Each structure stands twice: as structure tokens, then as C-alpha cells.
Amino acid sequence: MLTRIEKQTEGGTSAPLIDPFGRAISYLRVSVTDRCDFRCFYCMSEHMSFLPKQDLLTLEELDRLCSAFVARGVKKLRLTGGEPLVRRDIMVLFRSLSRHLDTGALEELTVTTNGSQLARFAKDLVACGVKRINVSLDTLDPQKFHAITRWGDLTKVLSGIDAAQAAGLAVKINAVALKGENEDEIPALMEWAHGRGMDLSLIEVMPLGEVGTERVDQYLPLSLVRARLASRYALEDIDYRTGGPARYVRVKETGGRLGFITPLTHNFCEGCNRVRVTCTGTLFMCLGQEDAADLRAPLRASESDTLLQAAIDEAIARKPKGHDFVIDRRTKQPAVSRHMSMTGG
Ligand code: SAM
Numbered sequence: 001m002l003t004r005i006e007k008q009t010e011g012g013t014s015a016p017l018i019d020p021f022g023r024a025i026s027y028l029r030v031s032v033t034d035r036c037d038f039r040c041f042y043c044m045s046e047h048m049s050f051l052p053k054q055d056l057l058t059l060e061e062l063d064r065l066c067s068a069f070v071a072r073g074v075k076k077l078r079l080t081g082g083e084p085l086v087r088r089d090i091m092v093l094f095r096s097l098s099r100h101l102d103t104g105a106l107e108e109l110t111v112t113t114n115g116s117q118l119a120r121f122a123k124d125l126v127a128c129g130v131k132r133i134n135v136s137l138d139t140l141d142p143q144k145f146h147a148i149t150r151w152g153d154l155t156k157v158l159s160g161i162d163a164a165q166a167a168g169l170a171v172k173i174n175a176v177a178l179k180g181e182n183e184d185e186i187p188a189l190m191e192w193a194h195g196r197g198m199d200l201s202l203i204e205v206m207p208l209g210e211v212g213t214e215r216v217d218q219y220l221p222l223s224l225v226r227a228r229l230a231s232r233y234a235l236e237d238i239d240y241r242t243g244g245p246a247r248y249v250r251v252k253e254t255g256g257r258l259g260f261i262t263p264l265t266h267n268f269c270e271g272c273n274r275v276r277v278t279c280t281g282t283l284f285m286c287l288g289q290e291d292a293a294d295l296r297a298p299l300r301a302s303e304s305d306t307l308l309q310a311a312i313d314e315a316i317a318r319k320p321k322g323h324d325f326v327i328d329r330r331t332k333q334p335a336v337s338r339h340m341s342m343t344g345g
């Protein structure tokens with residue numbers, strides 16, 4: 001006899017995922033590992049403890065999970081981390097997911113990376129149907145780069161970006177705006193990116209996870225960055241969207257696009273079309289809330305996807321209207337205790 005949940009999803013597993021506020025879920029971000037070869041000071045503490053390998057979903061399980069979402073109308077899939085390209089055999093997952101591009105079920109397969117492994121993988125990514133990638137880079141100054149990432153090597157990242165562009169990938173640079181760290185360099189970073197035909201998106205520091213420094217010290221509102229840029233450049237609001245939360249302007253002098261991702265100064269929840277899964281199969285319906293659903297247990301409980309689809313339905317029915325990020329000046333506690341490397345941004 002079927003259980004109540006099995007009955008609910010029987011025959012209905014191809015129905016699109018619509019949350020209680022009428023938002024269709026079309027974008028899934030999957031953190032494929034919590035590990036990373038960098039230790040960016042706003043993202044991780046220097047001495048992170050990582051998950052035991054057996055807690056991680058296997059590549060086959062990640063494929064099954066992503067495919068279950070694609071079957072429910074997810075059109076855009078972004079692999080992230082930790083650093084996705086340090087997960088062993090990660091190209092096996094890209095290759096297998098690319099079948100959904102071939103059938104047309106998936107419109108975009110993409111990745112957010114720190115760039116350290118791109119020289120090795122750029123061509124493979126293209127072969128798997130990846131067309132655009134995001135590379136995180138906060139500074140072009142080797143010493144600052146080392147100070148921000150603790151373990152990173154700027155030369156490797158820059159040659160990774162060269163390799164990506166040479167392989168034909170469209171590259172967008174993501175930079176976190178950091179008070180006293182890279183704030184003076186933002187115009188130079190923008191001119192460099194635009195000069196190479198790359199968009200640049202600026203991100204506000206989000207209060208995720210305990211990282212050993214105070215968020216109020218790192219926080220630089222993008223409203224201020226934008227006002228400073230506007231005194232030097234002509235910024236024209238444009239409609240361009242990539243399915244993500246960035247709002248774009250065209251910079252007249254460079255001809256390039258500049259995006260602003262402002263969770264703290266601008267609420268972008270209204271049009272939220274995305275959910276996130278961690279490498280242990282935990283589904284977060286909102287980056288800024290603690291509520292989550294375990295998809296690993298239903299995934300492992302049976303070979304059929306019935307239980308998994310039911311768990312996805314139950315979770316999406318709980319997707320909140322929005323987040324409530326605040327950097328609390330009194331307690332200086334992060335609004336959400338998990339690190340960004342868990343959900344991948
Ligand atoms: N390792 C990859 C990378 O750095 O691109 C992918 C994962 S990383 C967590 C994804 C993005 O989140 C990066 O652009 C990073 O700069 C950003 N990020 C990490 N911690 C953040 C925080 N506390 N606030 C805002 N952005 C953050």
C-alpha cells in the first residue's frame with residue numbers, strides 16, 4: 001500500500017516546483033564539496049574542520065539529486081562549493097549532467113570557482129557544454145590576494161582565467177567588496193575585467209558562519225561603492241539578468257557590465273527562483289534562513305525517486321518569503337551560523 005506522501009507524488013513527479021508565494025524554482029545551486037584549497041578570511045577560518053568523506057554524497061548520488069530537480073523544471077544548475085574543482089573526479093559529474101543539456105531539459109550548466117584549477121579543467125568544462133563560468137577574484141595585487149585568501153596563488157588564478165577565455169568560456173568575475181582591503185582597487189579591477197571582455201559583479205559580505213574576524217569590520221555597503229564609482233564613471237541601469245540576484249549597470253567609459261549583489265542593502269527575495277543543496281544532500285530553501293530539509297535519507301532509502309521527490313515537495317512548500325540578514329552590532333553574531341562554503345553562495 002502506498003503511504004500518503006507516495007500517493008501525493010505518484011504520477012506527479014514532473015510537475016514544476018512552485019513555492020507558496022507562486023515562485024517557480026528553476027535554479028539549483030549544488031555545493032559538491034565543503035573543502036577548498038583557499039581560506040578566504042570572510043568565508044572560512046584558517047583552521048576549518050571538514051566533513052568526513054562518508055557523509056558526502058557520492059558523485060552518482062549528486063547526479064541523481066540534480067536530475068530529480070531537472071525533472072521538476074530546474075533549468076539552470078550551478079556547481080559550487082567549497083571549491084568544486086578540487087573534488088576528485090568532478091568532471092565525471094559534469095559529463096554526466098551534460099546529458100540534460102543534450103535533451104534540452106537543462107538550459108545551463110555552470111560553475112563558480114576560485115580559478116585555481118581552471119588551467120587544468122577549462123577545456124573539459126567546454127566539452128561538457130559549460131558556456132559561462134563565475135570566477136571569484138577580489139584583488140589583482142599578489143600580496144593582498146595572499147592576505148585575503150591566506151593560501152591562494154594569484155598567478156595560478158590568472159593563468160586559469162587565461163585558459164578559460166582561450167577555451168571559449170565567458171567569464172564573469174565576482175569580487176566581495178571588503179572595507180579597507182580592496183575598496184580602493186574596485187575601479188582598477190573593473191577596468192581590468194571589462195578590458196578583457198568580462199563582466200564584474202560586486203558582492204556585499206554576508207553574515208554567514210563564524211570566521212574569527214568581525215563582520216562589521218569587513219562590511220562595505222555597495223550603495224557607497226556605487227556612489228563612489230558614479231562620481232568617476234557614467235553608470236546606466238540596464239535590464240540584463242542572468243537568473244541570479246545581481247542588478248546590472250552598463251559603464252559608459254568601459255562599455256562593460258557591472259553587477260551589484262546586495263543582500264544587506266537591497267532585498268532581492270521577491271523574484272527568488274533558486275534553492276541550494278549541500279554536499280551532504282541538505283536542501284536550503286533560503287540562503288539567509290536556517291530551515292533545511294534532508295534529502296540524503298530519502299535518496300538512500302530507495303532506488304526509486306518517489307521518496308526523494310516527496311521530500312523535495314515538502315521542502316519547497318516551506319520556502320520562506322525572504323531572508324532577514326542583519327549584521328548585529330551588539331552581539332556581533334553571524335545571522336546564520338553555517339559557512340558560505342557549505343551552500344556555495
Ligand atoms: N570556491 C568557489 C569560489 O570562491 O568562487 C565557490 C564557493 S564560494 C563560497 C562562492 C562565492 O561566495 C565566492 O564568490 C565568495 O567570494 C563568496 N563568499 C564567500 N563567503 C562570503 C560571505 N561571507 N559574504 C559574501 N560572499 C561570500
Ligand code: SF4
Pocket residue numbers: 036037038039040043044081082083114136341
Ligand atoms: Fe574557498 Fe571560495 Fe570560500 Fe574562498 S570563497 S575559501 S575560494 S570556498
